Amino acid sequence: MKQQRALTRSALTMTSVLLLAGCGTSGPADVSGLRGIVGTELAGARGATQADQRKIDRTVVGLCAAFVWTRAECAKHGEGGDD
Numbered sequence: 001m002k003q004q005r006a007l008t009r010s011a012l013t014m015t016s017v018l019l020l021a022g023c024g025t026s027g028p029a030d031v032s033g034l035r036g037i038v039g040t041e042l043a044g045a046r047g048a049t050q051a052d053q054r055k056i057d058r059t060v061v062g063l064c065a066a067f068v069w070t071r072a073e074c075a076k077h078g079e080g081g082d083d
Contacts, residue, residue, distance in 0.1 A: 037066045 039062055045055035057077070064074035 037062045037068070 038059055041055040042059040045052040047053060047056060060074070060077045063069055064071075064077075
C-alpha cells in the first residue's frame with residue numbers, strides 16, 4: 001500500500017511536470033519522479049533481442065504500476081508477440 005501511494009504520488013508529479021512543461025521556455029527543474037517511474041532501462045533498447053524486450057517490459061511495468069496507462073492498455077502489452 002505504501003509503495004502504491006508512492007507510485008501514485010510519482011504519477012501525479014509526472015503529470016504536473018508534463019502539464020507545466022508548456023508554460024515556459026525552460027524545461028522542468030526536476031524530473032526525478034518521472035525518472036523513478038520510467039527508469040533508465042529503455043535507453044538504447046531497440047526490441048531486436050530478448051534483452052531489449054526485457055528492458056521494454058521493465059519500462060512498461062513502471063508505467064502501469066504508476067497508473068499512467070489504464071489496465072486495459074497495460075494488458076495489451078505482450079499481446080500478439082511470441083511470448
